[in-house]
Amino acid sequence: MEVPLSRPDITGKEKDSVLEVLSSPYLSMGPKVGEFEQLIADFTGRKYAVAVSSGTAALHLIIKALGIGKGDEVITTPFSFIASANCLLYEGAVPVFADIEPRTLNLDMNKVEAKITPRTRAILPVHVFGQPGNMSTLKTLAASHSLPVVEDSCEALGAVYKGTPAGGWGVAAAFAFYPNKQITTGEGGVVVTDSPEINRLCRSMRNQGRGEQNLWLQHPRLGYNYRMDELSAALGCAQMGRVREILVRRQEVADRYKRLLSGIRGVILPYVEPGVEMSWFVYVIRMEQGVNRDKVMDYLTDHGVQCRPYFTPIHLQDFYREQLGYREGDFPITEGVSKSTLALPFFNNITEGEMEYVAATLAKAVRQFGG
Ligand SMILES: *Cc1c(COP(=O)(O)O)cnc(C)c1O
Numbered sequence: 130m131e132v133p134l135s136r137p138d139i140t141g142k143e144k145d146s147v148l149e150v151l152s153s154p155y156l157s158m159g160p161k162v163g164e165f166e167q168l169i170a171d172f173t174g175r176k177y178a179v180a181v182s183s184g185t186a187a188l189h190l191i192i193k194a195l196g197i198g199k200g201d202e203v204i205t206t207p208f209s210f211i212a213s214a215n216c217l218l219y220e221g222a223v224p225v226f227a228d229i230e231p232r233t234l235n236l237d238m239n240k241v242e243a244k245i246t247p248r249t250r251a252i253l254p255v256h257v258f259g260q261p262g263n264m265s266t267l268k269t270l271a272a273s274h275s276l277p278v279v280e281d282s283c284e285a286l287g288a289v290y291k292g293t294p295a296g297g298w299g300v301a302a303a304f305a306f307y308p309n310k311q312i313t314t315g316e317g318g319v320v321v322t323d324s325p326e327i328n329r330l331c332r333s334m335r336n337q338g339r340g341e342q343n344l345w346l347q348h349p350r351l352g353y354n355y356r357m358d359e360l361s362a363a364l365g366c367a368q369m370g371r372v373r374e375i376l377v378r379r380q381e382v383a384d385r386y387k388r389l390l391s392g393i394r395g396v397i398l399p400y401v402e403p404g405v406e407m408s409w410f411v412y413v414i415r416m417e418q419g420v421n422r423d424k425v426m427d428y429l430t431d432h433g434v435q436c437r438p439y440f441t442p443i444h445l446q447d448f449y450r451e452q453l454g455y456r457e458g459d460f461p462i463t464e465g466v467s468k469s470t471l472a473l474p475f476f477n478n479i480t481e482g483e484m485e486y487v488a489a490t491l492a493k494a495v496r497q498f499g500g
Contacts (some may be wrong), residue, residue, distance in 0.1 A: 130486045134435040135309040138375065138477040139364075146367040150359045161362035166319070168369040169304070172287075173296040175321040177328035180362060181335050184283040184305020184318035186355040188216035191279050191301045191320055194330040197222050197250045203279075204244045205253040206236045207444040207455075208463040213255050213281040214443045222250070223453070226444055228460040232400040235262035237462070242270060251277045256285035256295050258439075259311070259410035260401060264290055264298040279303075283318070286311045287376045288408035295408065296321050306361075309476075311375060311408055312368035314361035378477045379409040382484070386412055386473065389488035395420040395495045397469075412475040413439050415466065420499040422469055428494035429471075434487050439472045 150161060162180050170178040181187050197203060199221035205214055207226040214224040227240040234257045241252060252271050254262045264278075271278045278298060282288075283305035285295035296302035301322035306314040320331045330350075333339055338352025357365075368375070383399075390396055397415040401407050416422040422438070429436045442463045444455035457464065473487055 130483065131433040132435060132474040132479070132483045132487055133476075134437060134472065134474050136476045136478065137308050137313060140367075140371070142370060143364050143367040146363040147360050150363045153359075155359050157356060157358045159359045161359045161366060162357050165314075165357070165362040165365045165369070168366060169319050169321065172369065172372065173294050173302075173304075173321050175297060175302075176323040177321065177325070179320040179328060179331040179335060180357040180365075181318045181320065181331075181355040182357055183316050183355075184281075184303055184307070185212040185216065186335070186353070187303035187305070187318035187320045188212060188279075188281060188283075189219050189353075190331045190334050190355065191303060191322075191327070192216050192220055192222065192251075193334055194301070194327045195251060195277060195279070200248065201250040202246060202248045203251045203253050204241055204249060206255050206257075206463075207442045207460050208234055208257065208440055208466065209255040209281065209443060210283070210440060211443050211446065212283075213253060214449075217253075218452075223248075224443075225249070226455075226460060228462045229257075229466065230263075231462050231466065233260055233262065233402050234258065234466060235260065236267075238263050238266045238270065241267065245274055245276070249274070249276060251279050253279045253281060255281040255283075256288060258399070258413055259285045259288050259408040260405055261285060261288050261290035261295045261298075263402075264293070268298060277301075284310070284410040285408050287372065289406035291404050300324060301327050306365060306368075309411075311379065311410060312365065312372055314357065314365040314368070317357050317361045317365060375477055376408055379475075380407070382475060382477070382479055383407070383409045383412060385481070385484055386475075386488070389484060390414065390491065393488070393492045393495055395499060396491070409475070411439060411472045413470050413472045415469040416471065416495070416499075417469075420495055422471060424498040425491070425494040426471060428497065429487075429490055432490045432494075434490050435474055437472045438467065439470050440467060442467050 280302035
């Protein structure tokens, strides 16, 4: 049996929605982007949503809109997809990492304060794998230092912490819609915020720095082409029409995996903090000490089960070491965790048979390579 890591879930509704755009006069800058933005704003409970071409573009625009630039420091996590730190490097700002909390794998809020200096301009937590970090603690801390919080919510559409949705905590938040995320637009992302100023700047900068009147060749500021096209927005609208159903299904898959895997010695299942409503992005298990993670991965791959280590610490990527002087040992919890993680196949339409096969193959692998 072959079980992929991820597989898109596209129904007739998505196809009809995209085809409708193809028969319309607008392939870009038409009505669908605005419709998609309204759906996202309503869903996340924010005043404004600005659709863009990727989650990375959304993060970049937030950093620009906050005026963060050369030499400014932003405190963030080394255990993330690289875009959450790269968006700072684009502007010459410095990602200052703090280590993570070993169970939720999110930024350890107890380690943030010690990193604050007079050059700190913001704190950028990432809701890793769809679990919001301890945002109430972070908000209090950030407020006491008058620092804005920017949420990288790219993995957490629909997650809730203490009654507030992911993307609802910071001054602004980014979501992403790459095909393996909870919902997809192909490529795409969005900025959400309640700030009219951030909304105005992000709208301008995604569209080549055009002003509010949107005049064809008037560019009051430096901008980019970070627009989302109408086909992507139409796909996103149809996906948003199913978002509740999709999130419920992903919870069912996670629940089923939990029951199938809980008996396997040597395997640590994902931890969900009380007070968190998880929005499952990927299903990442960890190997206990003594289990050879790389051999387990090879075994799974050889038996048709696609899997990946998630994540390689950002500070250990070559150019981060070279440019910022980070070294092995700087963030021991992140480094230890990242050597033990393994993402299993996880997608809406995974079958019972596929999940059982994944579990059985994993059990054999762990028995063979420690545990
Ligand atoms: C997916 C993701 C992004 C942005 O992704 P794009 O591929 O640019 O849409 C940013 N941060 C995190 C944590 C992500 O998982």
